Amino acid sequence: xxxxxxxxxxxxxxxxxxxxxxxxxxxxxxxxxxxxxxxxxxxxxxxxxxxxxxxxxxxxxxxxxxxxxxxxxxxxxxxxxxxxxxxxxxxxxxxxxxxxxxxxxxxxxxxxxxxxxxxxxxxxxxxxxxxxxxxxxxxxxxxxxxxxxxxxxxxxxxxxxxxxxxxxxxxxxxxx
Numbered sequence: 001x002x003x004x005x006x007x008x009x010x011x012x013x014x015x016x017x018x019x020x021x022x023x024x025x026x027x028x029x030x031x032x033x034x035x036x037x038x039x040x041x042x043x044x045x046x047x048x049x050x051x052x053x054x055x056x057x058x059x060x061x062x063x064x065x066x067x068x069x070x071x072x073x074x075x076x077x078x079x080x081x082x083x084x085x086x087x088x089x090x091x092x093x094x095x096x097x098x099x100x101x102x103x104x105x106x107x108x109x110x111x112x113x114x115x116x117x118x119x120x121x122x123x124x125x126x127x128x129x130x131x132x133x134x135x136x137x138x139x140x141x142x143x144x145x146x147x148x149x150x151x152x153x154x155x156x157x158x159x160x161x162x163x164x165x166x167x168x169x170x171x172x173x174x175x176x
Contacts, residue, residue: 022057023057044165052077056109091157120159
């Protein structure tokens with residue numbers, strides 16, 4: 001069995017110092033959400049052993065905040081190819097991952113990440129409430145977690161994933 005977590009980068013911002021979309025940093029809310037979601041991932045489903053991360057500033061910053069919360073520290077690969085990637089491009093990166101990794105976390109962008117999550121889900125094996133929420137939207141710092149009955153990452157994944165949960169920072173925030 002293999003586990004795959006798809007995480008959209010945390011909330012970013014525009015400022016006068018930013019040259020373009022690729023260089024947008026996280027804002028305060030994004031940094032707070034990254035801590036919250038990193039702690040959640042460390043516990044549910046557990047730290048990944050490999051992270052495939054877009055090389056955009058906001059995805060790298062999301063990972064930099066989360067990585068210290070993962071034990072043991074995962075193998076990390078940054079990829080320009082994951083920046084605004086399409087579902088086939090994201091699947092290509094996953095399929096090229098070393099087979100020894102049992103849990104891969106992909107940190108990337110919409111709309112490709114959301115479209116891929118919908119393509120991966122096998123409705124018969126997935127949590128119906130999680131699938132309904134996922135279908136609505138994939139907000140910043142949201143996490144979709146799948147399990148696959150496969151031995152190798154290069155196996156076909158479409159419609160084979162059991163969506164176990166879909167979590168957002170808003171789900172986890174404790175109102176004071």
